[in-house]
Amino acid sequence: MSDGFYVVWNGRAPGLYASWAACRDQVEDFEGARYKKYDSPELAARGWERGPGDDPRTASTRPTTFPEGAIAVDAACAGNPGPTEYRGVDLATGTEVFHLGPFHGTNNVGEFLAIVHGLGVQYGKGRRAPVYSDSRVGIDWVRSLRTGLSLPRTTETATAWSLADRALRWLRAHPDHAHVIKWPTAQWGEIPADFGRKSSGVAVR
RNA sequence: ACAU
DNA sequence: GAATGT
Ligand SMILES: [Mn+2]
Ligand SMILES: [Mn+2]
Numbered sequence: 001m002s003d004g005f006y007v008v009w010n011g012r013a014p015g016l017y018a019s020w021a022a023c024r025d026q027v028e029d030f031e032g033a034r035y036k037k038y039d040s041p042e043l044a045a046r047g048w049e050r051g052p053g054d055d056p057r058t059a060s061t062r063p064t065t066f067p068e069g070a071i072a073v074d075a076a077c078a079g080n081p082g083p084t085e086y087r088g089v090d091l092a093t094g095t096e097v098f099h100l101g102p103f104h105g106t107n108n109v110g111e112f113l114a115i116v117h118g119l120g121v122q123y124g125k126g127r128r129a130p131v132y133s134d135s136r137v138g139i140d141w142v143r144s145l146r147t148g149l150s151l152p153r154t155t156e157t158a159t160a161w162s163l164a165d166r167a168l169r170w171l172r173a174h175p176d177h178a179h180v181i182k183w184p185t186a187q188w189g190e191i192p193a194d195f196g197r198k199s200s201g202v203a204v205r
Numbered sequence: 206a207c208a209u
Numbered sequence: 210g211a212a213t214g215t
Pocket of ligand 2: 074194
């Protein structure tokens with residue numbers, strides 16, 4: 001089973017491995033073993049060349065430049081459903097341009113609202129530059145002008161539902177909004193708007 | 206399966 | 210491992 005892509009820089013047989021089981025055989029009980037898990041063969045191959053200490057979040061095939069004014073968005077929640085927040089950053093500078101929440105929601109409604117908020121910002125500036133999102137679901141909700149939000153409509157979820165309904169109305173009223181582009185995380189690494197709360201993924205013995 |  | 214989604 002390929003549960004990830006592993007680089008072993010220092011082990012019994014240094015190289016790349018396609019499963020934890022294979023990697024473990026190289027590093028278990030090996031003094032001074034250096035190894036790391038990656039989410040894609042591409043990142044692992046580059047990590048092998050860069051050596052131990054490689055940071056896959058920074059190291060990527062990510063373009064150096066993006067369209068002028070492009071914004072990257074992302075959402076995060078503590079529990080899903082749970083307290084949800086979202087934000088957008090300027091891709092050229094890394095500057096945070098908006099940050100809302102927390103409110104009770106889901107990962108997907110957070111991603112959706114982040115995208116639409118970004119589109120609103122772009123619209124106000126002349127709506128030429130794109131919005132990047134790592135969320136297939138959020139992008140799909142925008143394109144279809146329909147959400148699949150599964151939360152029941154309760155007082156607890158009133159804010160999320162209200163924001164989602166309002167976002168949908170905004171989209172329908174502004175069909176000439178900017179483009180939304182999928183951020184290919186496996187190739188480029190984490191989207192710059194990421195909240196940075198994921199586990200390291202590193203197998204530290 | 207794919208994306209979170 | 211568990212949940213949100215197409
Ligand atoms: Mn995301
Ligand atoms: Mn994220």
